[in-house]
Amino acid sequence: MSETSAATKAPASPFNRNNPYASRLRENVRLNKSGSAKDTRHIVIELGSGGPAYACGDSLGVLPRNPDRLVDEFLRKLDLTGDASLREILAATFILNRVGKKFVKAVADKASGPARDRLQALCADEKKLDEYVFDRDVVDVLQDAPGVKLDPAELPGLLNKIAPRLYSIASSPDHRPGEVHLTVAVVQYTTHGRPKQGLASGYLADLAAASSVPVYVQPTRHFHLPAPDRDVIMVGPGTGIAPFRAFLQHRAKHGHTGRNWLFFGDQHAATDFLYGDEFASAQKAGHLHRLSTAFSRDQAEKIYVQHRMEQDGAELWRWLEKGAYFYVCGDAKRMAKDVHQALLAITAKHGGKTPEQAEEYVSVTLAKTEKRYLKDVY
Ligand SMILES: Cc1cc2nc3c(=O)[nH]c(=O)nc-3n(C[C@H](O)[C@H](O)[C@H](O)COP(=O)(O)OP(=O)(O)OC[C@H]3O[C@@H](n4cnc5c(N)ncnc54)[C@H](O)[C@@H]3O)c2cc1C
Numbered sequence: 001m002s003e004t005s006a007a008t009k010a011p012a013s014p015f016n017r018n019n020p021y022a023s024r025l026r027e028n029v030r031l032n033k034s035g036s037a038k039d040t041r042h043i044v045i046e047l048g049s050g051g052p053a054y055a056c057g058d059s060l061g062v063l064p065r066n067p068d069r070l071v072d073e074f075l076r077k078l079d080l081t082g083d084a085s086l087r088e089i090l091a092a093t094f095i096l097n098r099v100g101k102k103f104v105k106a107v108a109d110k111a112s113g114p115a116r117d118r119l120q121a122l123c124a125d126e127k128k129l130d131e132y133v134f135d136r137d138v139v140d141v142l143q144d145a146p147g148v149k150l151d152p153a154e155l156p157g158l159l160n161k162i163a164p165r166l167y168s169i170a171s172s173p174d175h176r177p178g179e180v181h182l183t184v185a186v187v188q189y190t191t192h193g194r195p196k197q198g199l200a201s202g203y204l205a206d207l208a209a210a211s212s213v214p215v216y217v218q219p220t221r222h223f224h225l226p227a228p229d230r231d232v233i234m235v236g237p238g239t240g241i242a243p244f245r246a247f248l249q250h251r252a253k254h255g256h257t258g259r260n261w262l263f264f265g266d267q268h269a270a271t272d273f274l275y276g277d278e279f280a281s282a283q284k285a286g287h288l289h290r291l292s293t294a295f296s297r298d299q300a301e302k303i304y305v306q307h308r309m310e311q312d313g314a315e316l317w318r319w320l321e322k323g324a325y326f327y328v329c330g331d332a333k334r335m336a337k338d339v340h341q342a343l344l345a346i347t348a349k350h351g352g353k354t355p356e357q358a359e360e361y362v363s364v365t366l367a368k369t370e371k372r373y374l375k376d377v378y
């Protein structure tokens, strides 16, 4: 059995958010089949030999740009279309798909007529202003104040700066060396009659092959694979699947003997089983020992990964007792909390513990003392 440093920690990199590496996009493929409500992309980025090294469990930082169409729409509204350097600064530096309160206040100050009254009243009411900025972009605001013009010099003070976005790495560095893979859910919605997209997920989804992409590796502090002979339970619905695809590739490549149990869920089996074919092959090859799926919208009642965990609670408890590591990745707001509750319920029921003992076992023994309950949630 071979073990590489990639399983634990990649060497320190000179690249970071202030000094990103200019990578190239190699593939941009929609993973959802036609008829799906979702758009999840498999993104393959070429790092080559000069790019940053990474390990399973790390994330990739991406420095996005605004789409040209949004920058142009914004500049047209302001009658500033001729200024190429302003166009570039806006595209690369400032958030345009969302808007902050200081921008609305500046526009309200310059508005006239009924628009001025309406915007001024809004700015005087913090709660209403919060609601107003929640689902608008800069163009929506200018549409509410026809004729308002802003000086290019004041724009930087009125707009928020773009920050990089992190994506869990979906490939083992040894799978296709020189490449890094991501699984990206494209944020898309329509408000105030205009379609919008997430800044970074939209940027990645719009990229054509061979485009340059500024990236850096954000090493994980805790989300590492265990020793090769340890069992792992991986819970990764939706894009939460990303690091577990990397884990499975890595464990197969290096002949790890520990068993692998994957819980995956998404809306529909027919259209949203991300990497379904790869997992079927891994099962056939004996690299994936159990695969539990929860397709939430294939039946009248919702079925989620935590329901599958509870159905297989006795077996899951046996794995934990034998020292299995328990990993969760994906949505932090609801999924990870519900999975935590399911883990407590399984521990109480199959471990014969009181709720207090179950809490102690999951939150202290597993999570802190033995460090085998690990989360990568966002
Ligand atoms: C460690 C880590 C790992 C991650 N890994 C992944 C990963 O593997 N895959 C992945 O896809 N993401 C991942 N993420 C999330 C990712 O970093 C971004 O947050 C995500 O892609 C959204 O960013 P964005 O720039 O596209 O959207 P933004 O431009 O930031 O917009 C998102 C915002 O849009 C607003 N919004 C969304 N829908 C609506 C609506 N209907 N109406 C009004 N407003 C709305 C919300 O306020 C939301 O906060 C990870 C995050 C972290 C911290």
Ligand SMILES: NC(=O)c1ccc[n+]([C@@H]2O[C@H](COP(=O)([O-])OP(=O)(O)OC[C@H]3O[C@@H](n4cnc5c(N)ncnc54)[C@H](OP(=O)(O)O)[C@@H]3O)[C@@H](O)[C@H]2O)c1
Residues within 6 Å of the ligand: 038, 040, 185, 186, 187, 188, 189, 237, 238, 239, 240, 265, 266, 267, 294, 295, 296, 297, 302, 304, 305, 306, 330, 331, 334, 335, 336, 338, 339, 378
């Ligand atoms: N605006 C958009 O276009 C859009 C679209 C998708 C996701 N998102 C956001 O993007 C992020 C990533 O999305 P994603 O594609 O990774 O998938 P996701 O939205 O996390 O969904 C993956 C699966 O998890 C299910 N799920 C929902 N609530 C759950 C819970 N409490 N416990 C367990 N499973 C639960 C979903 O079911 P149901 O969906 O049937 O409830 C779905 O089957 C999420 O934060 C999500 O909110 C935005």
